[in-house]
Amino acid sequence: MKLFLLFFPLSTVLLVAQTTLWTMFLPQIPCPNTTLLITLYLGFHAPLLAGGLCALALGFLLDVFSGVTFGFHGMILLGIFILTAGFSRQLNGDNTLTLPFATIIGTGAFALMSVTILLLFSDRDQVWLEIISSIPLQIGVNLVTVLALSPLLSCLGRIGAKQPLNSFRKHS
Amino acid sequence: MRDFIDLQKRLFVLLVLFICALLLYSYNLRSKPSTNLFERSVLVLTEPLSQGVTTTTRGVITLWQDYLNLVRVKQENDSLFRELQRLERIHIRNHELTAENLRLKQLLEFREQVEEQAIPAQVISADAMNWFQTITINKGTSSGISENMPVVAASGVVGRTIKCAANSSRVLLITDASSAVAALIQSSRTRTVARGTGYDISCEFAARLDEASIGDYLITSGTGGVFPKGIPIGTLTKVYTPEYGLFQTIKAKPAVDFSRLEEVLVIVKKEQ
Numbered sequence: 001m002k003l004f005l006l007f008f009p010l011s012t013v014l015l016v017a018q019t020t021l022w023t024m025f026l027p028q029i030p031c032p033n034t035t036l037l038i039t040l041y042l043g044f045h046a047p048l049l050a051g052g053l054c055a056l057a058l059g060f061l062l063d064v065f066s067g068v069t070f071g072f073h074g075m076i077l078l079g080i081f082i083l084t085a086g087f088s089r090q091l092n093g094d095n096t097l098t099l100p101f102a103t104i105i106g107t108g109a110f111a112l113m114s115v116t117i118l119l120l121f122s123d124r125d126q127v128w129l130e131i132i133s134s135i136p137l138q139i140g141v142n143l144v145t146v147l148a149l150s151p152l153l154s155c156l157g158r159i160g161a162k163q164p165l166n167s168f169r170k171h172s
Numbered sequence: 173m174r175d176f177i178d179l180q181k182r183l184f185v186l187l188v189l190f191i192c193a194l195l196l197y198s199y200n201l202r203s204k205p206s207t208n209l210f211e212r213s214v215l216v217l218t219e220p221l222s223q224g225v226t227t228t229t230r231g232v233i234t235l236w237q238d239y240l241n242l243v244r245v246k247q248e249n250d251s252l253f254r255e256l257q258r259l260e261r262i263h264i265r266n267h268e269l270t271a272e273n274l275r276l277k278q279l280l281e282f283r284e285q286v287e288e289q290a291i292p293a294q295v296i297s298a299d300a301m302n303w304f305q306t307i308t309i310n311k312g313t314s315s316g317i318s319e320n321m322p323v324v325a326a327s328g329v330v331g332r333t334i335k336c337a338a339n340s341s342r343v344l345l346i347t348d349a350s351s352a353v354a355a356l357i358q359s360s361r362t363r364t365v366a367r368g369t370g371y372d373i374s375c376e377f378a379a380r381l382d383e384a385s386i387g388d389y390l391i392t393s394g395t396g397g398v399f400p401k402g403i404p405i406g407t408l409t410k411v412y413t414p415e416y417g418l419f420q421t422i423k424a425k426p427a428v429d430f431s432r433l434e435e436v437l438v439i440v441k442k443e444q
Contacts, residue, residue, distance in 0.1 A: 016218055019297035019308070020225040024233075027431055030302040048182040056189060064214040066300035068334060068350050071197030078190050082183075114303075121201055127349040130370045131303050138302070 003046055004054050006156045011035050011058050015065045030138050032145035035062045036110050039077045040102045040146075041153045043084025044093035055081035069122070076113045080106055096150070103146045107139045205319040207335045215312075215337030219296075222340070223310055226296045238265060278326035279435060290324075290437040291315050296340065305348035305368060306334070309436060314338045320398055322439045328404035328427030329353065329392060330436050343436070346405065347371060347426055354396030355405055357382075358389040366390060366405050366424065373406055375422035382420070384411045390424050400439065 014034040022031050035058050042051040059074030067073060084102060091098050115128045207215075242260070279292065293311035311317055313336050323330040323343045331351060335342040344351050347368040355366040355375065360383035364375040378384060388408045394401025410423035 012214070012218060013221075015300050016221050016225065016297070019300050020222050021229060023298035024226075024229055031300060033301070035300075048179070049185060052186045052189060056193060059193075060210060061214060062300060064211045064218075064335075065297075066306070067304045068306070068344060068348070069197060070200045070208060070211060071193055075190065075193035075197050078186070078193055082186050082190065117197075121198060122350065127303055127370050134302055 001050075002159075003042070003050055004057060006159060007038055007042065007054055008057060008061065010152075010156065011038055011061055015061065019065055030134060030141055032141045033107065033110065033138065034145060034149070035059070035073070035077065036080065036106055037099075037103060037142060037146050037149060038153065039081050040084055040106045041099060041157065043081050044088045044091075044098065044102070045157050046085075048085055051085065052078060052081055072114075072117065076110060076117065079113060080109060083109065099150060100143055100146055103142050104139050107142050108135055111135050111138070205334045207319065207337065211335055212337045215308075215335065215340050215342075219310070219312075219337065219340040222296045222308065226294075234268075238268065275326070275435070279437065281326075289316075289440045291317060291440060293323075293341075293436055293438055295433050295436065303370060305331075305345040305351075305370065305430070307331075307343050307345065307430075307433070309341050309343055309438070310339065311438060312337045312339045312341045315438075316440050317341050317438050322399045322403075323436050324403055324439060325428050325433060325436050327429075328406065329399060330428055330430075330433065332398050333438065341438075345430060346373065347430065352376075352396075353399060353405060354393045355390050356393040357384050357408070358391050360384060360388070363393060363395075364390075364422065369423075372409070373424040373426060375408070375424060376419070378420045378422050380413055380417055380420050384408060384413075384420060384422055386411055 011034065018031045018034060022029075039055045039058055042054055045051075046054060056074050056078045059077035060070070062073040062077070063070045084106065091102075093099075111131050111134070115131050118131075119128060291311055293309040293315075295307050296310045297308040299306040307330075309323070317333060317336055319333055319336055321333045323332060329346055331343045331345040331348070333341045334344045345368065346353055346366065347370065349368050349370055351368040353366045355364050356362065357364065357375075357378070362378050362382035362384055364378040366373045367376050368374075373390070375384075375390065386408050390405040390408060392399040392401055392403045392405060404427040406424040406426045408422055409425045410421070412421040414420070
């Protein structure tokens with residue numbers, strides 16, 4: 001619950017900023033996917049169930065600010081969380097390079113999952129090429145953003161855990 | 173062993189959640205556009221923030237362009253140019269006012285042309301992702317707006333409302349891949365469906381033998397049930413007529429410049 005109360009408002013503020021300020025000042029550059037970055041962070045540091053629910057809620061939040069059909073991003077971000085949480089046991093989540101590495105893989109996975117779901121379920125079959133072609137630039141933007149957001153995420157993670165992040169997941 | 177079973181249980185719960193999310197998405201995809209309680213709540217809570225950020229930023233930009241730049245220039249120049257700068261500042265302000273006046277006048281004139289009641293609204297934010305084409309406006313159900321209402325600008329069709337809260341609504345632009353508008357090629361009266369491709373418009377189901385030329389205007393046909401007849405959608409930029417087959421391949425450029433869109437009109441039909 002504490003994780004939700006910390007990361008949900010943060011994600012809301014970031015989404016409002018990127019839908020208003022980013023599009024006004026940097027219209028030619030794709031928006032960073034801040035919700036995905038928070039989900040990746042949760043995948044490394046949050047308990048499985050609480051993190052999963054939080055990722056689903058963040059996805060639903062993103063659905064309010066983006067897209068046409070409610071549930072699209074919720075499903076994708078939950079999938080990304082499950083994958084990240086699964087792999088996080090093999091990786092050192094506290095290494096500063098792990099989250100940027102996960103961002104590269106996560107951005108690609110997000111795009112591929114989006115394309116797959118859009119092709120399988122909806123009639124937006126023209127958009128797949130646009131999504132695929134935007135991956136390299138999106139990775140660059142997300143990498144810069146994750147480097148800028150990492151201190152804030154770590155700080156919120158510590159507040160949410162009330163203990164060092166290393167021991168957070170072991171105790172959960 | 174107990175830890176392992178516990179982990180499997182949690183994974184199972186997450187997988188069940190994932191399947192529920194999939195079913196929810198699938199259900200929403202097949203049902204009529206509507207705004208659920210969660211969406212309404214988030215839109216209501218974030219609307220003042222979005223509106224505040226947008227208004228403040230636009231104000232600061234205007235202040236910067238109209239005043240601060242001039243102050244800086246004024247400080248850099250000597251006294252011989254002071255009078256010239258004052259006149260220049262007035263000229264720029266007048267130019268801005270003239271442009272604004274013209275834009276609002278066009279909007280008002282357009283409003284008079286439209287038979288239905290039109291609600292003016294301001295664009296307050298864009299879509300959070302890059303491959304969806306939606307915008308958020310600062311009017312909602314409290315102004316009489318509901319889902320599936322046509323949204324237009326002075327130069328043509330913008331899109332239709334898909335999510336509505338009390339004081340804000342999300343509008344699906346005609347360039348979005350899931351948008352389809354019943355259309356006519358104005359000169360030849362060829363019927364087609366204007367579908368978004370993400371950045372421009374593709375005209376589907378235009379019969380191969382019907383006439384279509386580059387530069388022709390594309391207008392709403394009024395048969396789709398959402399848009400009134402005769403509103404400009406765009407102009408044809410590419411026409412390819414195959415030797416065989418049923419349909420032509422036609423591309424069109426939207427009449428509205430979405431990157432500069434600030435004010436729109438939501439058309440509320442009389443019977444609604």
